[in-house]
Amino acid sequence: AQHLHAVCFDTETDPNHRHSDQNPRYHARTVATFLARAHNAVFVASDAIPSLTLVQQKGVQVVPHSKEQRTRIVVNMQHERAAGNFAPVADAVLSVLKEQKGPALVFLNQKGTARVLRCSDCLWTFVCPTCTAPLVFHANGNYRCHRCRTTAHAPVSCPVCHGTTLKHLGIGTEKIERFCRLTFPDRTTVRLDRDAEPSTLHGTPDLTVATEKILTTRNVPAFSTIVFVALDQLLHRPDYRAQENALQLAER
Numbered sequence: 300a301q302h303l304h305a306v307c308f309d310t311e312t313d314p315n316h317r318h319s320d321q322n323p324r325y326h327a328r329t330v331a332t333f334l335a336r337a338h339n340a341v342f343v344a345s346d347a348i349p350s351l352t353l354v355q356q357k358g359v360q361v362v363p364h365s366k367e368q369r370t371r372i373v374v375n376m377q378h379e380r381a382a383g384n385f386a387p388v389a390d391a392v393l394s395v396l397k398e399q400k401g402p403a404l405v406f407l408n409q410k411g412t413a414r415v416l417r418c419s420d421c422l423w424t425f426v427c428p429t430c431t432a433p434l435v436f437h438a439n440g441n442y443r444c445h446r447c448r449t450t451a452h453a454p455v456s457c458p459v460c461h462g463t464t465l466k467h468l469g470i471g472t473e474k475i476e477r478f479c480r481l482t483f484p485d486r487t488t489v490r491l492d493r494d495a496e497p498s499t500l501h502g503t504p505d506l507t508v509a510t511e512k513i514l515t516t517r518n519v520p521a522f523s524t525i526v527f528v529a530l531d532q533l534l535h536r537p538d539y540r541a542q543e544n545a546l547q548l549a550e551r
Contacts, residue, residue: 303335303338303340305341306340307344309346311353312348346547374391387474393482396526402507402523403525404507404509405479405526406526407508408511408532410437410472411436411438411445411473411474412438412467412471412473412477413469413474414469415433416453416465418464420460421459423459423460427447427449428451438473470528476508483505486505487502487504488506489504489506490508491513493510503520507522530545
């Protein structure tokens with residue numbers, strides 16, 4: 300490139316910028332900064348919440364951008380359980396969804412119906428025979444490993460203590476989708492994850508249940524209400540950047 304004056308890098312914290320599954324391995328942000336440096340050009344990165352890796356670099360100037368104020372409601376689900384509400388979302392959130400007039404997004408970055416099958420007697424957990432990751436229960440009745448794609452059928456009883464009290468724990472997008480369809484039968488509900496995987500939203504559904512797949516989906520409407528289900532689970536990922544990534548995902 301000749302006479303390069305500026306390199307603009309949009310959505311700087313998008314994980315798709317990292318190319319790590321095959322050679323050559325690189326990060327598009329690093330390539331962009333080298334390109335700007337080679338041509339003595341200005342490097343401009345745009346993101347709602349820039350990464351600390353970029354902000355802490357020498358010579359970087361952070362320019363705050365104007366953003367409309369949003370009304371946020373944080374609900375402790377432990378209090379909801381104590382009050383007798385065992386639904387996936389809080390009563391206050393249901394009230395907001397019932398009153399909202401525009402399209403709403405219900406975000407949960409976990410696929411499937413239940414995350415774990417566990418024995419209530421000895422706490423045995425149904426795990427993948429290949430990689431030992433917990434097998435996720437899906438609405439079609441299959442148990443699938445989201446790490447190596449292995450599928451398996453659940454045992455009738457616990458293989459350790461032979462107890463029959465096996466319970467599903469945790470929630471996923473399939474369970475949230477079913478809950479929304481039952482709670483709001485007069486509204487259109489669409490699920491967006493890698494199992495459903497439409498790349499384009501057709502029309503404007505009233506309720507969209509989605510994982511981070513929605514970030515790469517075309518024709519996404521401007522949601523009037525966004526509900527994050529179990530957002531605090533993102534804080535406990537085995538990654539030292541888990542808190543930073545959770546905030547970036549919420550603001551994106």
